[in-house]
Amino acid sequence: MDKSLFLDHQENAKNQETIKPKRQIYPLLLSLLGLILAGIAVSSKYFVSTSQDRTIPLSGRIEGDETDIGTKVGGRVNFVAVQEGKEVNKDQNIVRLDDQEIQAQLKGATARLVSAQQQELKARLQINLVESQILEVQLNLKKAQEDTRGQVLQAEASVAANIAQLNQAFAKLEEAQSELNLAKANRDRFAQLVEQGAVSKQQFDQTQTTFEKAQATVKASQASVNAIGKLVNVAQGQLVQAQTSTLNPEIINAQLSRLQTQLAQARLQLAMVKAEVEIAKAFQQEIKSKISDLEIASPIDGVVITRLVEPGEIVSAGQTLLTVIDPNNVYLRGYIPEGDIGKIRVGQKAKVFLDSYPDQPLSATVTTIDSQASFTPENIYFREDRVRQVFGIKITIDNPGGFAKPGMPADAEIITESKAN
Numbered sequence: 001m002d003k004s005l006f007l008d009h010q011e012n013a014k015n016q017e018t019i020k021p022k023r024q025i026y027p028l029l030l031s032l033l034g035l036i037l038a039g040i041a042v043s044s045k046y047f048v049s050t051s052q053d054r055t056i057p058l059s060g061r062i063e064g065d066e067t068d069i070g071t072k073v074g075g076r077v078n079f080v081a082v083q084e085g086k087e088v089n090k091d092q093n094i095v096r097l098d099d100q101e102i103q104a105q106l107k108g109a110t111a112r113l114v115s116a117q118q119q120e121l122k123a124r125l126q127i128n129l130v131e132s133q134i135l136e137v138q139l140n141l142k143k144a145q146e147d148t149r150g151q152v153l154q155a156e157a158s159v160a161a162n163i164a165q166l167n168q169a170f171a172k173l174e175e176a177q178s179e180l181n182l183a184k185a186n187r188d189r190f191a192q193l194v195e196q197g198a199v200s201k202q203q204f205d206q207t208q209t210t211f212e213k214a215q216a217t218v219k220a221s222q223a224s225v226n227a228i229g230k231l232v233n234v235a236q237g238q239l240v241q242a243q244t245s246t247l248n249p250e251i252i253n254a255q256l257s258r259l260q261t262q263l264a265q266a267r268l269q270l271a272m273v274k275a276e277v278e279i280a281k282a283f284q285q286e287i288k289s290k291i292s293d294l295e296i297a298s299p300i301d302g303v304v305i306t307r308l309v310e311p312g313e314i315v316s317a318g319q320t321l322l323t324v325i326d327p328n329n330v331y332l333r334g335y336i337p338e339g340d341i342g343k344i345r346v347g348q349k350a351k352v353f354l355d356s357y358p359d360q361p362l363s364a365t366v367t368t369i370d371s372q373a374s375f376t377p378e379n380i381y382f383r384e385d386r387v388r389q390v391f392g393i394k395i396t397i398d399n400p401g402g403f404a405k406p407g408m409p410a411d412a413e414i415i416t417e418s419k420a421n
Helices: 003-046 100-142 148-196 201-244 249-293
Strands: 053-070 075-080 093-097 295-297 302-307 320-337 349-354 357-369 389-397 409-418
Touching: 053 389, 075 320, 093 320, 100 148, 100 201, 100 249, 148 201, 201 249, 249 295, 320 357, 320 409, 349 389, 357 409
Parallel strands: none
Antiparallel strands: 053 320, 053 409, 075 093, 093 295, 302 320, 320 389, 349 357, 349 409, 357 389
């Protein structure tokens, strides 16, 4: 072989040995560069804030504070205005209960109040009557020293006044008797209807109550007539006595004492009937309040998440009818491992990422941290994860904007330390 050719061959072999390692380095460098770029891409996608902030990741679900809407009174549901998922406004009437039974109670309470007010009026009239009689007797006593003619005139006036009162009492008695007859006829008619099943026993009881009250009114009116009739007889006797002889001061004093006793009794009776009026008013007002409670309104602006009743159902006092949440006051509920809880403080800022809007994080704040650790919730699928100790936390979203809804899964980053650019 030519020496020059051999030397060229050796030189080429050396050059090839030198170049071969360099060609093996290039793929390795390219692979490392690719991994670095991929890591940067992953970091930019999932840990945007880590370039400047130190964060702790968290996953959980969006929840909201629920408001149970109940009823103060029991009854039959007449109407439910909203379905689940519908928005409601504060003070919007959303449920109405049937008022048929309570309206009947209101009528009975009103009748009781009217009766008590009538008794109060009669008591006041009786007081006025006795007071006028006392005044009359006092005038008689003052004029005892005057001539018999003056005494006679006063006695005649007394007779006339008592007769006028008696006429009024008879008129009221006739009116009360008419009301009694009407109440009896109504009661008898309802007795037949209740046997036929046309009306309820409660309606019949109301007519019976009205009848009994009318009886009591007639009895009271008759007693008033009797009392005033006796006063007329007394006044007429006094007139005869005045016409036949000079008035005796001792007799007048005894009469005055008797009237004072009657006045005290009349005032006691007035106090009793006034108390009955107040009781009847309170009872009527209580029923009116119950009627207003039949309209159930939402206490907040929110969204109905649970509808527990339907028209026709019977509900009891205190029973929950609907559940509403405020969509503008929602939070992410999640769990932090025991080893990281020392880095979390109430008031720390956070970012919440929704699956439906992964590129639009919502600003939030840590508002609650459980005081005691617990095991990982059972809805974690792997047993080894469920035995870990965790702390539940609540991250309140500053402005949900209608994006975050209860039940949605979400991720969050709690900012534990902010770094300057």
